[in-house]
Amino acid sequence: MTLVDPVLQRSSPVPLYFQVAQHLEAAIERGDLRVGDRLENEVTLSERWGLSRPTVRQAIGDLVDKGLLVRTRGVGTQVVRRRVQRQVQLTSLFEDLRSSGQQPTTSVLVLERAPADDEIAEHLGLPSGSEVVHIERVRRARGVPLAVLRNWLPVTVAGSIERAALEEHGLYECLRTVGAHVHSAQQRIGARAASAAEARLLEVRRGAPLLTMERSASDDRARPVEWGSHVYDARAYSFTVNLQSG
């Protein structure tokens, strides 16, 4: 037995199944349970830990959903991955530089209220011509521009966002501090040649390959929160997408 029993706190507000899931996830992360290892069966675990089987099952089920475990009827439960993978990650020179201690920067070109044109209004589910917050930013590393980020948000959501916050933190971080929680987003990733204006902003030649991303984001009541249209220098950025059971 390499798996230590969890220390369960029944008085804690943290649900028991969650405590168990955290314990198992930590054991996998630490390497106590390795890829390919089998867990003991659910009945044995629940008896040893003094829990009902459904409670243990819920914990295991959560880790299955996270992609760390697989259950096979008649066989058992096995570890298949050591770490949780994020669904989508923008792997960028910008983040690499930040984590390696260098200081990339974000400068805000535009932060204004303006009437929405038809396309923006449609994306945000607002009447055409409604006032919206329009943000335009440039990301630079060592002074070299790498990305141009353009966003439009309902005034009700982003009316109080400040320029200084946007230069220090990501947009979603700013939205959280204002109480807007993004629940789901749809992104469209493509590529195209740089227009003259984009080439000027990004200091690349006209026609250079750019990675593009358009995004619609909504809160948990399906209300539109943000629409964005971003372009990235293709040499500096790529997207990583992780899929399961496809």
Added chain:
Amino acid sequence: MTLVDPVLQRSSPVPLYFQVAQHLEAAIERGDLRVGDRLENEVTLSERWGLSRPTVRQAIGDLVDKGLLVRTRGVGTQVVRRRVQRQVQLTSLFEDLRSSGQQPTTSVLVLERAPADDEIAEHLGLPSGSEVVHIERVRRARGVPLAVLRNWLPVTVAGSIERAALEEHGLYECLRTVGAHVHSAQQRIGARAASAAEARLLEVRRGAPLLTMERSASDDRARPVEWGSHVYDARAYSFTVNLQSG
């Protein structure tokens, strides 16, 4: 009450919670339940349908995971989306043409066994120089080439794949018929300028923007199944990525 009761078949091998989930999903899809509508509470539903509350809860939970419903404690369960969204979808001229009745084609340039170079061997978790299956295909619509798809697979997985199958069906479809089930995949999406060779194959000018995708796929025991490196004409393809609770 706009929601019709489900017809439950207790003798069916289909689980009750799944029958309920299908019934709710169909009602949402049909529009009987619209975005914003609230379900009756779980206790009432389970009593009316002659099921235990956990069974009804599991059905609702599955649709929450699919992103169709949201549950809020003290409030209730609401519809937030009408259709299930696929996690990642390659939206392409190719698929558009197929669904509009036109006939796009896939031609197999290469289907061979060859020793893996270091990079391929690493991606497939094999010793360097191991024999692998190497596939190279071109996708065309109306005779115009739109994508070049290059894949490498372990011989144990793809040893019996045939040229004709690859010209008729997608790679993953072929893998399923051979008993290889892809469980998870990691994709890296980027952009770059077309090399001379790529420009020739895709009939674009050298330096034209291409959308690129590299993919590692594994089965449910975390064994590598496939590694692929694809390039797409950026005018014809884009990726759609759907995120939740991010």
Added chain:
DNA sequence: TAGTGGTCTAGACCACATT
């Protein structure tokens, strides 16, 4: 205060994979 979902129990029987 009333009503909702969130958590938990202690069983039961079944389907499937392995031996």
Added chain:
DNA sequence: ATGTGGTCTAGACCACTAC
């Protein structure tokens, strides 16, 4: 034949939201 996960029941109490 055995052991595993898959499904299901009939309750219980709690935490949160809205009024």
